Amino acid sequence: MSEQISNQDMDLSSGIAAFESKQFSRAVGLLGPLAEAGHPEAQYRVAIMAQNGLGMLENPMQAFKYMRAAAEAGLGVAQHGLGFMYMEGECIDKDANKAVAWFKKAAEQGLAGSQTTLAMMYEEGRGVEKDPEEARRWYHLAGFDEK
Numbered sequence: 050m051s052e053q054i055s056n057q058d059m060d061l062s063s064g065i066a067a068f069e070s071k072q073f074s075r076a077v078g079l080l081g082p083l084a085e086a087g088h089p090e091a092q093y094r095v096a097i098m099a100q101n102g103l104g105m106l107e108n109p110m111q112a113f114k115y116m117r118a119a120a121e122a123g124l125g126v127a128q129h130g131l132g133f134m135y136m137e138g139e140c141i142d143k144d145a146n147k148a149v150a151w152f153k154k155a156a157e158q159g160l161a162g163s164q165t166t167l168a169m170m171y172e173e174g175r176g177v178e179k180d181p182e183e184a185r186r187w188y189h190l191a192g193f194d195e196k
Contacts, residue, residue: 073104
């Protein structure tokens with residue numbers, strides 16, 4: 050069993066390295082089976098590749114499926130990615146309420162990009178009631194100074 054786990058770890062590391070160095074066909078080959086097996090890091094990267102047609106044909110349904118799975122597993126960058134999909138209507142119908150919910154999960158993990166996006170949504174009243182105080186709070190958490 051431990052040999053199988055170490056092979057999976059090696060494939061995950063190699064797949065992430067291939068993804069980071071833009072060797073997307075290799076990344077798909079290594080990460081695809083791991084994504085199918087439920088590895089959130091692999092699912093997130095396969096979702097990005099499927100969404101943008103990197104190393105594979107564009108596949109919005111697969112992109113959404115894996116992004117959601119990785120987000121539900123608690124991966125902050127995937128929660129941000131899923132929030133973005135809902136906010137922009139990419140791979141799924143636009144839903145500002147769901148976007149806010151996923152950005153909030155990622156923001157609570159400390160992702161500054163999610164905190165900033167959430168602040169803007171509170172500022173504009175997108176998916177939530179307009180709330181300048183809440184917007185300021187998220188901007189502050191994201192590292193923006195008070196004016």
